[in-house]
Amino acid sequence: MKTKITNAIFSLFLRVLLKYGVDKxxxxxxxxxCADLFRxxxxxxxxxxxxxxxxxxxxxxxLFLRICEAKPKSMLRKRIHAFSYFFHRKYFLxxxxxxxxxxxxxxxFQILHFGHIIFNPNVIIGENCTIFxxxxxxxxxxxxxxxxxxxxWIGSNSVIAGGGGVNIGNNxxxxxxxxxxxxxxxxxxxxxxxxxxxxxxxxxxxxxxxxMI
Numbered sequence: 001m002k003t004k005i006t007n008a009i010f011s012l013f014l015r016v017l018l019k020y021g022v023d024k025x026x027x028x029x030x031x032x033x034c035a036d037l038f039r040x041x042x043x044x045x046x047x048x049x050x051x052x053x054x055x056x057x058x059x060x061x062x063l064f065l066r067i068c069e070a071k072p073k074s075m076l077r078k079r080i081h082a083f084s085y086f087f088h089r090k091y092f093l094x095x096x097x098x099x100x101x102x103x104x105x106x107x108x109f110q111i112l113h114f115g116h117i118i119f120n121p122n123v124i125i126g127e128n129c130t131i132f133x134x135x136x137x138x139x140x141x142x143x144x145x146x147x148x149x150x151x152x153w154i155g156s157n158s159v160i161a162g163g164g165g166v167n168i169g170n171n172x173x174x175x176x177x178x179x180x181x182x183x184x185x186x187x188x189x190x191x192x193x194x195x196x197x198x199x200x201x202x203x204x205x206x207x208x209x210x211x212m213i
Contacts, residue, residue, distance in 0.1 A: 011050040013083075017067065018049065021081035026070035033066045035107035035213045039128070042211040058111030061097045064088040068101040105129070106150065108213040115156070126150035126170070128212045133157075140164060140181075149186070153208045173205050 022029050030046060037052055038044045040059050053060040067084040088101060096116035099105075103119050106127035111117065115133020119125075122145040123137045129148060134157035139145045144165030148154075152168055155176030160166055162181035168174075169186035179193040188197040189204050 007054050010054060014050040014053055014063075017080060017083060018046075020077055021072060021084060022067060022070045023072045023074070023077055026072065029066055029070045032107050033063060035127075036062050036066065036109050038213055039108045039110040039130075039211050057091070057095055057114065058097075061088070061091040061095055061099075062109055062111060064091065065099060065101060065103075065105075113156075120145045124148065126152065128152075128209055130154065130209055132176070135159075136161065151205055151209055151212065153205055171202065171205055173208060 018030065033049060034044050034046055036059065037049055040052055040056055041048060049063065053063050064084050064087045068088050070081060072078050072081050092098060095114065097111065098116065098118045100119070100121040103121050103123060105125040106129065108128040109125065110130045112130060113133050117131055117133065118136045118138065120138045122139070124147045126148055127150045129152045131154050135154050136159045137146055138161040140162040142164070146160045146166040146168060148168045149170035149172065151170055152172045154174045155178065157176055158174050158178045158180065160168065160180045163183070166180060167183045168180070169184055169188065171187045172184055173189045174180060175189065175191040177193055178190050178195040180190055180195045184190055184197055185200070187200050187202050187204055189199040190197045
């Protein structure tokens with residue numbers, strides 16, 4: 001009973017936050033959230049946002065990360081919107097998803113399972129990217145950060161950093177435990193520590209990325 005009441009309150013809070021904390025000028029934020037939702041559920045429906053946020057920690061964190069990107073104009077909306085920063089910080093610490101507000105992440109972003117994830121705030125992530133626990137995407141010694149393309153699957157405990165600002169192409173699968181400090185072309189499988197790309201095929205990610213937008 002207590003869990004049901006808590007979930008009902010949280011669901012109501014999310015509906016208020018989405019309605020009043022994100023104004024019409026920021027409607028694109030709702031579209032991005034729905035695109036993220038589609039990766040998890042295969043359904044593009046704003047009405048399902050609260051339900052999925054209750055049951056799925058990865059989507060819950062991403063939801064507040066996205067809402068933080070909205071810039072409401074009225075004072076009332078700004079005050080309501082401020083709660084998104086509180087919850088982003090809460091789950092940032094609680095779940096270990098160290099992805100700062102302002103990180104450039106494309107639509108259809110998906111976090112699977114629990115575990116620490118670390119992104120440098122200056123990395124750029126494309127669309128339809130799936131991340132697993134233990135992933136670190138950082139900078140090199142000169143402060144240059146990776147750029148990740150579209151349709152990229154990054155397995156658990158992988159590290160992408162170094163190499164003068166690594167560029168990962170589109171349609172790439174990075175196997176768990178890989179160290180990637182070099183540019184990766186499109187349609188590649190990367191494996192190993194140190195990593196190397198061993199297969200090049202346009203079908204490399206078939207069966208790995210579901211519900212792409």
